[in-house]
Amino acid sequence: MGNGYLFAAYAATWIIHIGYLLTIVSRYSRLKREIEELKK
Amino acid sequence: MKRAFPILGVLTAILLTYALYQALVVAPTEQTMGDVQRIFYYHVPSAWTAFFLFFINFVASIQYLARANPKTDRIASYIAVGIGVVVFAAAFFIPLPEGMRASAVGTTGLLAAGLYFLVRSLFSQTDTDVLALVTAEVGVAFCLIVLVTGPIWARPVWGIWWAPGDIRLTSTLVLWLIYVSYLVLRRFSASGQTPVLAAALAVLGALCVPFVYLSIWFFRTQHPQPVMGGSGSIDPRMMHALLINWMAFMCFAFLVCWSRYRLEKMQREVDEVQALESLKDVSRSAR
Numbered sequence: 001m002g003n004g005y006l007f008a009a010y011a012a013t014w015i016i017h018i019g020y021l022l023t024i025v026s027r028y029s030r031l032k033r034e035i036e037e038l039k040k
Numbered sequence: 041m042k043r044a045f046p047i048l049g050v051l052t053a054i055l056l057t058y059a060l061y062q063a064l065v066v067a068p069t070e071q072t073m074g075d076v077q078r079i080f081y082y083h084v085p086s087a088w089t090a091f092f093l094f095f096i097n098f099v100a101s102i103q104y105l106a107r108a109n110p111k112t113d114r115i116a117s118y119i120a121v122g123i124g125v126v127v128f129a130a131a132f133f134i135p136l137p138e139g140m141r142a143s144a145v146g147t148t149g150l151l152a153a154g155l156y157f158l159v160r161s162l163f164s165q166t167d168t169d170v171l172a173l174v175t176a177e178v179g180v181a182f183c184l185i186v187l188v189t190g191p192i193w194a195r196p197v198w199g200i201w202w203a204p205g206d207i208r209l210t211s212t213l214v215l216w217l218i219y220v221s222y223l224v225l226r227r228f229s230a231s232g233q234t235p236v237l238a239a240a241l242a243v244l245g246a247l248c249v250p251f252v253y254l255s256i257w258f259f260r261t262q263h264p265q266p267v268m269g270g271s272g273s274i275d276p277r278m279m280h281a282l283l284i285n286w287m288a289f290m291c292f293a294f295l296v297c298w299s300r301y302r303l304e305k306m307q308r309e310v311d312e313v314q315a316l317e318s319l320k321d322v323s324r325s326a327r
Contacts, residue, residue: 005192005193006075006076008192009079009082009083009188009189009192010079010082012188012189012192013086013185013188016181016184016185017185017292020178020181021296024299024300027303027307031306031307031310035306038310038313
């Protein structure tokens with residue numbers, strides 16, 4: 001029973017971190033596209 | 041600097057893995073709560089990291105406001121030195137709550153003043169605005185982890201997900217909401233005054249941090265008493281696992297802040313170029 005909560009807490013922590021990192025990656029790719037358009 | 045990032049990334053990944061091993065394997069099982077108590081090794085370091093990031097956000101916001109004028113900049117520097125010295129001296133003369141060590145409080149005061157001057161020497165006034173935004177964003181992510189892991193830990197231990205009216209829990213939620221509103225303001229306000237308004241909001245938000253941290257010292261709460269500096273005691277292996285996890289989270293937070301900072305700087309440069317291009321277009325069409 002306790003292990004389920006433990007797993008849930010650790011999983012939630014990494015889901016939040018990875019989710020945030022993914023938003024940074026997506027913002028970075030959008031910015032790269034904008035830079036490419038400016039270069040044209 | 042570009043080469044240092046992947047090296048630090050690998051080192052941080054190793055440290056996070058080692059910290060996980062410490063939390064799940066090396067740290068002893070707590071007698072009353074059992075394995076669920078191991079949530080502590082993620083919950084507490086996330087809170088400390090969030091508080092640290094909010095403090096940097098506070099320092100950066102103060103500097104963004106103060107450095108707009110050389111006179112206020114000088115006054116802010118004197119105040120930073122004054123606060124460091126007064127806190128250091130007061131810690132030894134004012135009676136502190138049980139378990140709170142005067143040396144720890146005094147050193148924290150001096151470190152806070154030192155951090156003010158470190159930020160001042162490393163960042164220009166405009167860059168302090170970028171730093172404030174970045175630390176608020178990463179701090180909100182860490183604070184969200186605290187708010188999510190807390191109830192997951194509370195359910196099997198207290199029998200409830202949330203203790204309504206508990207001052208520690210409520211003030212942490214309010215703190216998170218203040219910084220979320222800070223980010224919403226920065227995201228959706230197009231006014232030129234946005235950085236100034238956001239900096240003022242950040243200064244008010246930062247006042248909430250010591251209240252959240254000290255609430256368990258001064259109020260009777262459902263939340264347990266402090267781990268460090270409190271009246272309770274902790275097994276040295278548990279303390280070791282806790283500090284390793286905190287170190288790992290701080291390194292991770294540093295790397296995330298670093299990449300987010302670079303991204304924000306690039307975004308602002310691109311926005312400037314786009315603004316210049318559109319001005320050129322306007323002047324061309326006017327001719």
